[in-house]
Amino acid sequence: MSTISESSVFDEPVLNVIHLLNSLTGEHPQAISLASGRPDDEQCDPALIERGLASYTRYLDQPASVATLLCQYSATAGIINELLAEHMRVDEGLCPVDPDCLVVCQGFQEAVTLALLALFDKGGVLLVPDPVFSGITGIAKLLKIEVVAVPMATFLDPRALRHFISTVQCQGRKVRAIYAIPDFSNPTADSLSFDARQAMLDIARACDFYVLEDNAYRYFRYEGDRLPAMKALDSERVFYLGSFAKSIFPGLRMGYVVAPQGVHAPEWTARLCKSKSLVSVHTPALCQAVVGGLLLDNQFSLVQLNAARVAAYARKRDYMLECLAQAFADQPGVSWNRPAGGFFINLKLPFEFTQAQMKECAIAFRVIVFPVALFSLLGHGTREVRLSFSNVSLEQIRVAIERFGAYVDTQLGCGSRSATEHHATDDLIRAEQADRGA
Ligand SMILES: Cc1ncc(COP(=O)(O)O)c(C=O)c1O
Structure with missing residues (x-):
């Protein structure tokens, strides 16, 4: 045995x-x-569930399709993709996000799992700031991905980061992706400056790796001006990972991943969808309907909500x-x-x-x-x-x-x-x- x-x-x-x-x-x-x-x-607030559902049902406007859409198996990639794309246009100036490049997921945790599965089929290194949210390091370890931790001071400093990455590459290790929480990270609340965002994307283009951008705390700014999402600065280099855990509530387990746009977008989306279909089949339609309805009620804006x-x-x-x-x-x-x-x-x-x-x-x-x-x-x-x-x-x-x-x-x-x-x-x-x- x-x-x-x-x-x-x-x-x-x-x-x-x-x-x-x-x-x-x-x-x-x-x-x-x-x-x-x-x-x-x-x-x-549980009242949000009813409010969101009612608003989404009004939006569908066809009682028969509501039953099928909410109670049957549904599309692997999601049913509220257009509404999410509109939210990204309104709140982030992401324009246009192709709804077909977007996969609705069960929270950030599933979104990042799918992105890692899509990216690391042939090995490579994942860079993470250190210390960092264990949701990323834990799942990367579980998937047997090689994780290289970058001390936070190095991660925030473009020159030091460039040097760190070239040292990793010189050791013959291929960097495949870097994980970043550009706004108010967990656990240290650090943010990437505008220049650091641009520089990280420059390095990613030069060394041909991808950025996994986690926006979990992005809508919780208490002072100062908002900085652009990295996805808005370069939509082709970024997997944009969203979570509604803080911006609506975590019990919905709602999130999404937007694939890198550009010529390879269909391949990335196909990989994400195949992985999704085998990890969780699809995201519960009821939870999607609540989020979709609340976005409809708030002119698509999480800032407003x-x-x-x-x-x-x-x-x-x-x-x-x-x-x-x-x-x-x-x-x-x-x-x-x-x-x-x-x-x-x-x-x-x-x-x-x-x-x-x-x-x-x-x-x-x-x-x-x-x-x-x-x-x-x-x-x-x-x-x-x-x-x-x-x-x-x-x-x-x-x-x-x-x-x-x-x-x-x-x-x-x-x-x-x-x-x-x-x-x-x-x-x-x-x-x-x-x-x-x-
Ligand atoms: C950095 C970070 N990303 C994402 C999440 C949310 O993940 P999920 O949507 O899976 O609840 C959290 C929650 O603690 C977090 O701290």
Whole structure:
């Protein structure tokens, strides 16, 4: 009888990160979680399902076809492709996106899986920034793709990136694609400047590789001007990977991939569709109808659909920044960034903070913050944490940062704030968490 081998790709730590994030709150119900990048529970409004469905059904205007379209097997590539192409024209100036080059997927996670399957049939190297969202590194490892991690500082600097890539190529390794979250990355909230976007595309053209552009946080900018999507700068070099997890809600599992346009577009789309038909047959038509209907209701604009959410998240970001300034006023060794968007603040500590410290902090100080090191293949970020402000109330942010401040004081041996000091607020926080289903 065969046995499960002792060492396998399933032992890779990055394969466990998403599961860990999904289970942490349940394991520490007494703690406030700043760990997961879930959108605000309050934005996950079930009324959107009915509204989207009703609007899409009105748009179809033929009751018989509604039944077939929504309840039968349906087209592999999707049924709302024209509506999505129109959204990309309205919000991104992508003009024209050929609806036939677009495959509707079950979230970003399936979209990137299909893109990797289409790209890596003959091997090659996938470049990823480091640290990075484990959704990309985990699936790439599972597909046995060779992943080369680029330190984030190198990734953001065009000259350093060019040098890094030529070193990889000189080793005889062929770069096939680079993964980028140009706007407000996960976990560090870094963004690519306009010049860095252009330069990365120049390098991709010169070295003949593709860009996998992940737009998950693109619609969550709190200050400054929007930069163009990389797909808008060069539609032939980019697989554009969309997710509605944050911009509508994640339970729909809705996303898409737009193939590189140009002469090879039909071949890329055929590869994506073949892979899709074997991975999940097609994306649930009901979920597509909800997204299509909500786009129809909002003049095809996710910017419009998310205006109130963006304002609410901006308030949370600002408040967390205020709380951090108060909590760490006397700790010059602690620093953090001020992200212009996204769901995360990156905080640097003067000591190591890994999974063991996360647990200790959750149990003794009743706050969960996530170690950046768990997102790194290079062993970087061991003194950094990711603080998520998206799915906590302002009051929870205040208490959580106070508790984390007390933890840091204790680690640094100057613990005037104690772990028990904030017990009086426990009932309030527990009641809020129960209300919010967190
Ligand atoms: C960088 C990044 N991309 C994509 C996603 C969303 O993926 P999906 O649409 O599969 O939920 C997330 C969610 O956490 C993310 O952080």
